[in-house]
Amino acid sequence: xxxxxxxxxxxxxxxxxxxxxxxxxxxxxxxxxxxxxxxxxxxxxxxxxxxxxxxxxxxxxxxxxxxxxxxxxxxxxxxxxxxxxxxxxxxxxxxxxxxxxxxxxxxxxxxxxxxxxxxxxxxxxxxxxxxxxxxxxxxxxxxxxxxxxxxxxxxxxxxxxxxxxxxxxxxxxxxxxxxxxxxxxxxxxxxxxxxxxxxxxxxxxxxxxxxxxxxxxxxxxxxxxxxxxxxxxxxxxxxxxxxxxxxxxxxxxxxxxxxxxxxxxxxxxxxxxxxxxxxxxx
Amino acid sequence: xxxxxxxxxxxxxxxxxxxxxxxxxxxxxxxxxxxxxxxxxxxxxxxxxxxxxxxxxxxxxxxxxxxxxxxxxxxxxxxxxxxxxxxxxxxxxxxxxxxxxxxxxxxxxxxxxxxxxxxxxxxxxxxxxxxxxxxxxxxxxxxxxxxxxxxxxxxxxxxxxxxxxxxxxxxxxxxxxxxxxxxxxxxxxxxxxxxxxxxxxxxxxxxxxxxxxxxxxxxxxxxxxxxxxxxxxxxxxxxxxxxxxxxxxxxxxxxxxxxxxxxxxx
Amino acid sequence: xxxxxxxxxxxxxxxxxxxxxxxxxxxxxxxxxxxxxxxxxxxxxxxxxxxxxxxxxxxxxxxxxxxxxxxxxxxxxxxxxxxxxxxxxxxxxxxxxxxxxxxxxxxxxxxxxxxxxxxxxxxxxxxxxxxxxxxxxxxxxxxxxxxxxxxxxxxxxxxxxxxxxxxxxxxxxxxxxxxxxxxxxxxxxxxxxxxxxxxxxxxxxxxxxxxxxxxxxxxxxxxxxxxxxxxxxxxxxxxxxxxxxxxxxxxxxxxxxxxxxxxxxxxxxxxxxxxxxxxxxxxxxxxxx
Numbered sequence: 001x002x003x004x005x006x007x008x009x010x011x012x013x014x015x016x017x018x019x020x021x022x023x024x025x026x027x028x029x030x031x032x033x034x035x036x037x038x039x040x041x042x043x044x045x046x047x048x049x050x051x052x053x054x055x056x057x058x059x060x061x062x063x064x065x066x067x068x069x070x071x072x073x074x075x076x077x078x079x080x081x082x083x084x085x086x087x088x089x090x091x092x093x094x095x096x097x098x099x100x101x102x103x104x105x106x107x108x109x110x111x112x113x114x115x116x117x118x119x120x121x122x123x124x125x126x127x128x129x130x131x132x133x134x135x136x137x138x139x140x141x142x143x144x145x146x147x148x149x150x151x152x153x154x155x156x157x158x159x160x161x162x163x164x165x166x167x168x169x170x171x172x173x174x175x176x177x178x179x180x181x182x183x184x185x186x187x188x189x190x191x192x193x194x195x196x197x198x199x200x201x202x203x204x205x206x207x208x209x210x211x212x213x214x215x216x217x218x219x220x221x222x223x224x225x226x227x228x229x230x231x232x233x234x235x236x237x238x239x240x241x242x243x244x245x246x247x248x249x250x251x252x253x254x255x256x257x258x259x260x261x262x263x264x265x266x267x268x269x270x271x272x273x274x275x276x277x278x279x280x281x282x
Numbered sequence: 283x284x285x286x287x288x289x290x291x292x293x294x295x296x297x298x299x300x301x302x303x304x305x306x307x308x309x310x311x312x313x314x315x316x317x318x319x320x321x322x323x324x325x326x327x328x329x330x331x332x333x334x335x336x337x338x339x340x341x342x343x344x345x346x347x348x349x350x351x352x353x354x355x356x357x358x359x360x361x362x363x364x365x366x367x368x369x370x371x372x373x374x375x376x377x378x379x380x381x382x383x384x385x386x387x388x389x390x391x392x393x394x395x396x397x398x399x400x401x402x403x404x405x406x407x408x409x410x411x412x413x414x415x416x417x418x419x420x421x422x423x424x425x426x427x428x429x430x431x432x433x434x435x436x437x438x439x440x441x442x443x444x445x446x447x448x449x450x451x452x453x454x455x456x457x458x459x460x461x462x463x464x465x466x467x468x469x470x471x472x473x474x475x476x477x478x479x480x481x482x483x484x485x486x487x488x489x490x491x492x493x494x495x496x497x498x499x500x501x502x503x504x505x506x507x508x509x510x511x512x513x514x515x516x517x518x519x520x521x522x523x524x525x526x527x528x529x530x531x532x533x534x535x536x537x538x539x540x541x542x543x544x545x546x547x548x
Numbered sequence: 549x550x551x552x553x554x555x556x557x558x559x560x561x562x563x564x565x566x567x568x569x570x571x572x573x574x575x576x577x578x579x580x581x582x583x584x585x586x587x588x589x590x591x592x593x594x595x596x597x598x599x600x601x602x603x604x605x606x607x608x609x610x611x612x613x614x615x616x617x618x619x620x621x622x623x624x625x626x627x628x629x630x631x632x633x634x635x636x637x638x639x640x641x642x643x644x645x646x647x648x649x650x651x652x653x654x655x656x657x658x659x660x661x662x663x664x665x666x667x668x669x670x671x672x673x674x675x676x677x678x679x680x681x682x683x684x685x686x687x688x689x690x691x692x693x694x695x696x697x698x699x700x701x702x703x704x705x706x707x708x709x710x711x712x713x714x715x716x717x718x719x720x721x722x723x724x725x726x727x728x729x730x731x732x733x734x735x736x737x738x739x740x741x742x743x744x745x746x747x748x749x750x751x752x753x754x755x756x757x758x759x760x761x762x763x764x765x766x767x768x769x770x771x772x773x774x775x776x777x778x779x780x781x782x783x784x785x786x787x788x789x790x791x792x793x794x795x796x797x798x799x800x801x802x803x804x805x806x807x808x809x810x811x812x813x814x815x816x817x818x819x820x821x822x823x824x825x826x827x828x829x830x831x832x833x834x835x836x837x
Binding site: 333466468472547 | 586758
């Protein structure tokens, strides 16, 4: 059973490595004011574009260097984690709740419920998402709430579509007929029989969505539509770093790596959770 | 014996979506073309036919998973042909079904214990857990199986869980839809013997749907042979085997491969 | 002479239990050898080992599979695949999943002839028409242009049989080809396989759990339990009186409508105990060697 064991170990790494990174990130976000070596907003033009600690010309205390205004990159990344994680958790969860509920209702109840929800999805998906989000933020005004609302409004269809198809497939199984023979009501059947079978898919989608939310927030910061420019965000850092990429690569590379690892961790966490806790796969 | 089921001129048709015209409703395919028969209390009825004969649709109509489009089904004197789901709910505990494919009919995310107890809880039976364990014991599965998931069981064991779930409610009637067709010979014999024992001990009325006449012989008192939505034979089991009346019944019997090299085909 | 000779074949799942425990059997030219057993007995595994389509985690750990005197397991993989492709074919169990739903029937029959045997398209098409009429399909030209969903289950199984016989293989592995079918259709399909087999002199390895089917199609059989051959011999000898207790029990489980008192007896636990003991003994010898 060497193969089976190998698979299990891989599944374990898939769960624990992302969990470790995300756990560290949550801690960093919570403790940012205390563990950040510098004030993320403090500018010092004499200390502009300091390289990271191992390079020639590094200043002690500025581990990952500084940007062109002399702000500490590490401290800004740590503070940026707060906004990234709030967006990921709140926007991801809300999108999931709304999208998955509508998808489940449409896929299981069928009939006119499905007709209404499906048409809504079709119409929704015909809007170009980037334009849609920029428009939304223009109307709502910049800010954390607006970003979260924009993500939820745009991305709920992602859940609704997949969950609807999955619920439809499960609805055709005999265990649903069996519940009907037992006299279970429609809504009860949906929650007790169908939902547990769709849940692994929802979990994977949810973690994926959290990663996507982080990216969307970064993109919106990048195009300067996010929070007030004072608060450090990863997207904002990447946008600012772009202008000095030839003189100070570290300003853009470190937030990019953090963003990359975070998004990757979210998607792998979902797969890992599914491998670990799904009784059908175990 | 009074009749538990009285079925008269039962018709069922479904829309054929593959031949739906661009506008207007789909044409309908007639699956059941006016079936009439009764099932006496305590009787074990075999329903036999090939694929497309309508035997499974008939079964689904009897437990009202499907609604007839014509004729009537009386269960214990009450017309259940067009009852709503809400009106059916109190009756649901009285007729139960065992499904063909236990892999699909047992929710893979529920443990065996929950699977058997669920119908009891839905029907508001007191002491659902105790009754579920009792049923597990009646089908000859050890108590620790209650903690397992269906995919951890063999085909024969899964089908026994299906039986346990059906008898746990102590119904008057059980419909068994092709429940041994996916099993190998020994498990098939085991499940059939178990069912025969339960029918005897619990005084059940049973309809046993199968495409194979040979498994019906020992279990059933009477056999209905369906062909293309019509009953072509309805007789006591011994008579069906000794002197089949319909040509289709004879063809069904001839097609059964006997474990005997001297039976020659062609 | 034997066309297929399997000697002492053991297949193992990773480092776990053996799925086949020293299986030996031979199939003569023009003979049908049935592999019988309950689910999990390893009967399909033998056919898969011969065709080189074992599941990923399973591997042959001992023994030889000689096809026409050449040990397949000693050949380099490419040469082995070529030899199997040229001389063997499979009739699969499930006609629903064995045909590609998005391709027409014609291409699915002729591809093998063109790609592996190097026939011209025209010759392959002519052969496809010929073989479809041989499996008693009316209007074969029309069926060649059909998609699988346009055919009934029995028709699809006919197409798969036609496809298996199209290249005139010397050996066919039939993996429970009628389990998914009705008795009446099963009879037609079994008769058809028997006719084609007799006409072409094909050797067939016929996997089934139904001893009734065995008595209709085969000339010899092996009864398996836990990957171990517990009884092997000529078909008529077997039905005259199985020697092994497990084989007798399997026969007693097979229903027989002409005799209501025979058949449908489950295999007794004592017999299972006995045959499980033989499996353990075989493993002990294996571990010792």
